[in-house]
Ligand SMILES: Nc1ncnc2c1ncn2[C@@H]1O[C@H](COP(=O)(O)OP(=O)(O)OP(=O)(O)O)[C@@H](O)[C@H]1O
């Protein structure tokens with residue numbers, strides 16, 4: 001298995017600059033996920049890694065080889081597409097064996113490898129059928145099977161689960177991860193589904209507008225987002241934000257003063273972020289850990305089962321908080337409720353650049 | 363939009379009757395010509411004879427004692443060669459138009475070529491073929507038929523290539539093929555139904571042409587439509603034999619065309635009109 | 638050369654040989670006094686051929702006949718095709734069978750159609766005039782007054798199916814919701830047709846109309862099979878006239894000039910067609 005290095009990789013379509021200098025290292029055996037909003041360049045990055053799009057500038061290394069100018073077939077990779085891209089005129093077995101045939105393997109070995117892969121994925125019964133006779137989930141398995149028979153040094157996935165229904169999607173996540181581990185593979189996986197990224201990735205690469213915003217483990221990305229963009233993109237419901245100005249060791253905001261550790265100099269404009277799970281009832285939080293206690297007026301409550309999302313107002317901004325069901329009776333519509341924020345749960349960003357200032361990124 | 367729900371019985375009946383009438387209008391000429399082909403010579407020219415003892419004589423005469431088998435062979439050769447050449451040149455071009463969105467200029471040229479009136483081409487073609495000594499040869503007709511079959515087939519295939527997802531080609535390249543191999547090993551087979559429909563449609567067009575063939579062929583090289591026209595001249599007609607020849611020209615085409623009906627609209631739209 | 642252009646190369650070469658070269662040659666012919674009988678004496682005439690045919694009564698008559706034929710036949714086919722498409726949609730049973738049968742005529746060779754109808758409509762041998770006579774209607778279908786109209790009817794028999802094909806596909810592709818909304822609004826079938834179906838079908842109608850018109854300009858076989866331009870010049874259509882001028886009278890120069898005028902008309906229609914298709 002090989003690692004991947006992208007060095008200052010750029011891509012323009014005509015005058016439009018789609019990727020603006022990507023630097024990324026994926027270690028061997030790692031499951032790396034490219035995550036980001038629609039149009040940020042995830043697919044483009046993956047397609048360049050596959051050799052389907054030429055690089056405008058920069059280098060691509062797979063293992064010890066500089067593959068920047070190699071054709072897809074010379075890169076020893078396998079890719080699974082969102083729409084599966086099964087050959088409609090071939091049987092499932094032929095689909096899976098096609099790449100081996102291209103590499104001129106003997107027919108017996110092709111059959112053997114197809115059979116093994118089919119058993120792994122539980123699709124042995126389907127081998128004689130054609131793609132249109134298969135359900136979406138089955139087609140998905142075939143597409144994955146086609147990738148693993150090749151025994152490539154690198155697996156690429158472009159939103160492979162996004163056409164499946166919710167339940168199947170969750171099942172396939174687990175299965176893909178097991179497959180990744182048992183094959184001891186290196187995987188680069190594109191998705192715009194953050195839950196998928198959080199549950200599957202060894203490392204997440206958050207992209208935005210053709211740049212990398214942050215690279216880190218799922219917990220680093222969640223608990224120490226490196227920028228406003230990452231903070232706002234990861235987590236559902238999204239992180240709450242309020243703008244303010246630093247003065248006297250505190251941040252003055254329209255909804256009240258908030259104290260925070262390691263603040264920048266007085267007068268700096270900052271944005272404070274706190275997740276919906278990070279509200280406390282004032283009694284539950286010791287004084288020294290409290291950043292501020294603010295009052296919110298309740299607008300409405302959405303019950304999600306064991307928990308509920310409370311939408312509340314302070315100043316002229318809406319905030320969302322998550323509480324367990326047994327606390328929800330405290331949030332009657334129109335009521336004013338005091339809630340506290342914990343110092344060590346705050347995220348502080350420079351308003352101007354969106355850069356994280358506190359607490360430190362690691 | 364199937365809107366049969368809530369339709370009254372009466373309305374359904376009227377619809378059925380009108381459609382039935384249209385079917386009669388369509389089928390009657392075929393029936394009449396079929397009857398003519400098996401009528402004895404004595405009654406074929408009478409407009410109101412419905413009962414007679416059928417004879418196979420016309421069929422015998424045409425199939426065994428006339429040039430028609432030769433004409434059929436000529437027509438077959440012309441159509442098959444024309445369609446083959448058209449597919450070999452048209453399919454790669456159509457793929458390029460579809461895959462690379464190759465300029466509107468090219469597409470327009472293809473459409474314009476498809477619609478070109480034969481009047482403009484027949485004069486120079488005739489003179490060129492005349493100088494090449496190719497008048498009264500199948501080669502000449504084939505060249506003439508290429509002028510309309512090639513653009514039609516090219517235009518026809520664009521739409522089918524448009525329907526192939528880009529990823530199929532990407533996948534083939536990752537599987538180990540060059541772009542061109544991906545085209546002929548994966549994309550072409552994937553649109554086999556479209557290619558078959560285009561081939562049949564081109565075949566029908568070539569098979570049916572009389573204008574070019576009339577001017578460019580003579581004795582030995584006559585195609586079937588020209589031969590059919592020859593049954594009714596100012597010198598007289600042989601209605602029974604003509605009926606046989608017409609049926610021979612028409613029935614096989616009706617059968618093959620049945621299979622392409624559902625692809626026809628996609629093809630005629632040339633990737634531009636999507637229904 | 639990139640693959641993109643290599644793929645087009647064979648087509649380009651072929652079309653250059655069988656179309657571009659003849660076109661240029663044709664343009665050259667149209668500027669000369671080019672007679673098949675006097676190939677040793679081809680003279681440059683400039684635009685004289687064009688000037689001549691513009692004052693040439695038979696040519697103008699052929700043009701008029703053709704335009705009338707195209708307008709008449711195509712509008713007939715439009716109305717019949719649209720009507721049949723709407724009816725066929727409402728047919729409860731045998732829809733596929735009816736559709737297959739009704740589309741049949743467009744696939745067969747026009748010369749056969751011409752001869753079949755010549756046979757069936759002929760005054761002496763024809764089955765149709767015979768039964769019309771029994772009903773007290775003496776109609777001579779190929780008389781000077783009626784011949785062009787009869788040819789339009791024959792054209793409609795063969796080509797209404799094309800319109801039907803296009804409209805059936807167009808109707809099938811229409812979204813259902815506007816029709817349901819019209820129903821909820823209490824619109825009568827007639828109103829629905831005028832205000833919902835027709836406007837939504839307009840792009841398809843336009844495309845079908847132009848394709849048919851372009852094709853109808855090429856009418857030849859029916860005339861050749863039945864009337865040979867007669868009686869008199871009643872059914873002399875442009876392609877037949879060019880054929881006669883070039884290959885009966887061997888006046889290639891004039892014939893080529895006529896063809897170029899036809900091309901000009903065709904090109905205008907193709908431009909409209911192309912933009913109609915792109916807009917969709
Ligand atoms: N062939 C192309 N020509 C021009 N622009 C392109 C091309 N392919 C992609 N783009 C543009 O590049 C940008 C990035 O596209 P890309 O497909 O990589 O986004 P993505 O992150 O995969 O988004 P999504 O989540 O929607 O799949 C988009 O703005 C897109 O419009």
Ligand SMILES: [Mg+2]
Pocket residue numbers: 042043044158
């Ligand atoms: Mg994408």
